[in-house]
Amino acid sequence: MKKPNFIIIYADDLGFGDLGCYGASGIPTPNLDKMAQEGQRFNNAYATAATCTPSRYSLLTGCYPWRNPRAKILQGDAPMIIGKDERTLPGTLKEAGYRSAVIGKWHIGLGDGKINWNGEIHPTPLDVGFDESYIMAATNDRVPCVYVDGRTVENLDPSDPLEVYYGGENPFPEVPTGKDNPELLRMSHSDAQHYDTIVNGVGRIGFCRGGKAAEWDDETMTDIFLERSKDFITRNRDNPFFLYYALHQPHVPRIPSPRFAGSTEKGPRGDVIAELDWCVGEVLAHLKAEGIDEDTIVVFSSDNGPVIDDGYLDQAGELCGDHKPAGPLRGGKYSLFDGGTRVPMILRAPGRVAPGENSALISHADFLASFATMAGVTIPRSETADSLDMSAQLQGLEPVGRDNLVTEGFGTKTVVRQGNWVYIPPHEGPPMMESKGIETGNLMSPQLYDLGTDIGQRANVAEKHPDIVAALDALLEEIHGE
Ligand code: NG6
Ligand code: CA
Secondary structure, eight states: OOOOEEEEEEESSOOTTSSGGGTOOSSOOHHHHHHHHHSEEESSEEOSBSSHHHHHHHHHHOSOGGGSTTOSOOOTTOOOOSOTTSOOHHHHHHTTTOEEEEEEEOOSOOSSSSOOTTSOOSSOGGGTTOSEEEEESSOTTBSOOBEEETTEETTOOTTSOOEEEOSSSOSOTTSOBTTTOGGGOSBOBSSTTSOSBEETTEEOBSEEESOGGGBOOGGGHHHHHHHHHHHHHHHTTTSOEEEEEEOOTTSSSOOOOTTTTTOSTTHHHHHHHHHHHHHHHHHHHHHHHTTOGGGEEEEEEESSOOOSOSSBOOSHHHHHTTOOTTTTOSOOTTOSSGGGTBOOEEEEOTTTSOOEEEOOOEEGGGHHHHHHHHHTOOOOGGGSTTOOOOHHHHTTSOSOOOSEEEEEOSTTOEEEEETTEEEEOOOOSOSEEGGGTEEOOOOSSOEEEETTTOTTOOOOOTTTOHHHHHHHHHHHHHHHHO
16 A cells, blocks of 8 residues: 555644534534544544644654643744754654645744844754745744845845844834734724734734734635645645644634635634634545545644634634633633643544544644554654654554543643543642633642543542542653652
């Protein structure tokens, strides 16, 4: 059998309850629903963290994020946190002759301290295993709002250099900010982080000046990333490839293309989810058109759980109605509860993988070891870090997944799940992220939940089961200490 191509389509902040195939009814997601019917639909798949950078770091390195102290939400000018010698998913697949591309949201850092936005950037994804890279540096709510194509900022006019600044007083007082020029905003901010430099009528986090010709247009971002992805697929149809298509939806600011604006009753958050669903349909149709549908394993998932208000007033909460972004789960993005990390995940490969419901416990850290096996690359166990070979489970051939996994909430606070038990050790900090209306899961006493009978983590049974608490506490310590 031919080596399979791999595509990971990774949504940004999509929740366990956001898709029709996971029980939602308010937002149309026909393409993902069909993909789920034709493939494996997972209900125990976890991102490694409840925020983006750490989660994506694990996806690409197979390593739990809290092992790397730099794997935390990065600013737009932060240095690359993957070391040049670190094993990565694309680097591993390269050993089997794959060509790899990352298209979309990066957020794992660029450069090695000071980035020259007006020259060549080193390192970029090209230095950690990717052959092609077309990315936004961080998030769509952070500057710089430009695309980095390979090593350079696309469309930069050298006579108008781009400057980027984080960390203190605004060094560019002549450039309008959301704080001082709210009359220029088309979308109001709901917190004091999202009111720095205004780009396209949206206050962003961080300050920038210049680089006007290179600025992205939020409304066309979807089409740009999609077209690039299709083009990469077409150019690599005759050789094995890995495409990491990192969608920017439904992260804030939620600005769909005009085709999707107002297309749902749930406001911009619903509209951008409908839009991301369309993107998935486009990729699947393109694979078919290129005749490589049956040779391509497509995985769809999300980097962390959902959030309603993440810095802008876009009516996401008011228009949510009875739609529950995290489904039956407690918490959401930033949370130690399952809503932070348990995410929708669908794998489709017609002709190779039979359709079905899949309850195997899987971590996104497992793609590295699993894809390596499927591609025929042998990696010494000592080099796969926290990544376990779940290739049989991913293909629905083996129902039992991992024995346990560790996830991270906000910062490096961790949680362990073993079987249906979830143990949250005592963590300092407020129980609520008030501004976002999200329960953090912080509590100074141990928490133990039985997901088998209590998927919503309502009943803390730690006092009833001191033996299980002790065993899971020891397990977590052992994994941390490895
Ligand atoms: C936070 C931002 C949030 C979002 C997040 C990263 C504030 C108050 N909030 O710091 O809006 O950008 O970072 O999201 O600044 S993530 O999905 O990339 O992790
Ligand atoms: Ca995210």
